[in-house]
Amino acid sequence: MDPYVLSTIWAIIIAFSIIMYVVLDGFVLGMGILFPFAPDEEARDVMMNTGAPIWDGNETWLVLAGTALLGAFPLVYTVILPALYIGVFLMVAGLIFRGVAFELRFKAHRSRPLWNVAFAGGSMVAAFAQGAVVGAYILGFETESSTFSGGPFDWLTPFTVMTGLGMMAGLALLGVTWVIMKTEGPVQEWAYRVAPRLLVGVLVVFAIVSLWTPYVDPEVWERWFSHIRVIWILPAMALFCAALLLWALRARRELIPFLATLGMFFFTYLGLLVSRWPYVVPPNYTLWDAAAAPESQLFLLIGTLFVLPIILGYTSWAYWVFRGKVRPGEGYH
């Protein structure tokens, strides 16, 4: 197979695993971010119960994205991970606390407040770190002969703090619309109240980042303001989804808010990808510079194409088994 085509297929597969991770684990992290603001302990129980059956499988998409990058575009893996060294540690530590809290909070009585902190804190740190990764990616990485050559805190700038906070707000919005879909009664009521405020927050960050990005990188400016005008359709679609969300919240719809938020994520993500395409380690390396040997990409592709549909089968099945509303007092104690 043509190496060019092979790399493109891999880029699509990896982009797919990343967005799967972002939205699937995203709404779970979002619930963690909202945890301290939930009206009462019962609401927290219900929220956790909605995520409990599936969070574990969701996290596996992150592991897949990581290892597939090593397999298909090693340069991305070996430049970005050292560049984000401290950030990666924070994210992983956050995920560990979040995961363990998921498991042990329900069994705890006296120590439950502690597990609440672990759950909320872990989710917040992980979400912030993920947002900062996106920001650092937009800014690009200092490299020298295919290795990262910058400092340990290069990734921490006002811009990445902004994207980190933006990610927290975005995931919280995803979480809250998930809660609307999966619950009823007072918990759902609360979620309806919180959602519009979060939406405003997200739109503000969205606007700032959109204006700021072309400014930090002239190449992106070029692309957005002179070359291909059609790409304006992406932010337009994202904004359309935001409007849809606002309408659906007013109309008390249950499913559409979540779908509309997914849409916002999806179009923003596509917007980010086209701003950079084909640079995967900005500003210097393209997809093809970063690619692994074609025989390795092919060896891995054969199995992936065979197994990935089966995996998608499991995932949908798990969601199907646990469909429907979660009520207070349900679940395990």
Place this chain on the structure above:
Amino acid sequence: MELDPLILSRIQFAFVVAFHAIFPAFSIGISVFVALLQGLFVATGNPAWERLSMFWTKVFAVVFGMGVVSGIVMAFQFGTNWSNFSQATANFFGPMLSYEVLTAFFLEAGFLGVLLFGRDRVSPGVHLFAALMVASGTLISSFWILAGNSWMHTPAGVEVRDGVYHVTSWLDAIFNPSFPYRLAHMVLASFLAGGFVVAGVSAWYLIRGHDVQANRKALSMTLWLLLIAAPAQAVIGDFHGLNTLEHQPGKIAAIEGIWETESSVPLLVFAIPDQENQTNRFEIGIPKLASLILTHDPDGELPGLDEIPRVEQPPVWFTFYGFRIMVGLGILMILFAAAGLALRPGGRLYTNRAFLQGLRLMSVTPFIALLAGWITTETGRAPWVVQGMMTQSEGLTPSLTGGMALFTLIGYMTVYAMVFWAGIYYLTRVVRKGMEADTSETDESHRPMRPMSASRVSFDDDDTAPGRT
């Protein structure tokens, strides 16, 4: 003092992988055991098997959860601390790790829910299928990760072009010379870990008189398994050693504490290696035995550390003692399995308190042996990260500073200390609470489909006295 990122990264890698390795090894052993119990239940319909399978599923759930959270760390270690190594070997390593995720992790995640919570929702046959899938997932996972690890010890099927490894033969690279031995040895180590924990817990329940009927069945069955697995481990270990002599003679020299190439080498039972002066102190050895074992000739010649330049010698102290701890415990395991056989007549096996207490203590030994084994094999490879091809310092991330490495090392240690405490604490409560703790509880709806929540034992309540029958 200048902080050395290399040393700190090595300590960090050894720490996180050793922490992680304990749980997968345990998971492999217990998941296979659960599948076996479920199979016996389906075949015989005896409820005692089901009771056992329910209890051990609960334990499995906790251990598996700990494996997952610590595994996430491993997926990023190669990039954060060993980026040059990753960059060079990605053509081989990337596919190995990715296949592990695709064929093992997702398989485990997919069927875990049915295994943990589907008992009332699906037929025993489907439930057995789920148990088999989860067990296969853990075994498939060891296949890929050990293919990767073995290749670092005995690289094959690759050629280096411009500093990058290209795979010339996938079969040679995956089934590299040390892989079959390492896979068999590790899988058996996992079975021993599962087996000795089950035996230890059953013995403890028998001492307390808790669910005697089921626990006798469990103890008897496990001791039969251990009677096969423990000696088999020694045999495979021996073959593994012969293979290592062929491919990594320096490691054998460190394991045996041989400083100068010589013939009729004694087997050192004890010694204090002195790397500074390139000699041993306080040697206690059995004449000619090492030559006999490794060359099948009492006067055979074995290579010594003097054949390797000093800077390329492994840290002998770790390799030497790691090996002795592992083998010592392995022999102890064989003795216990044999004692189990000797006590069978008249069922003294179930009543001999000294034996039962001993088994209780034995449940930690496989984990110690396992870590000692890894320390032996990994330190014996030093200073190479890919034997003979790439050194540890060449593999290190160039931008990594000592301060960064120290920060994350302390960070991981702190996080793991907290998580480990919580997990082990909860696990001991599950075991304390006993087998019947929640068979009586008929909870209307257990939705969760994920590790640990399969067991409904309180994390910090005080009602932990085991139910007595």
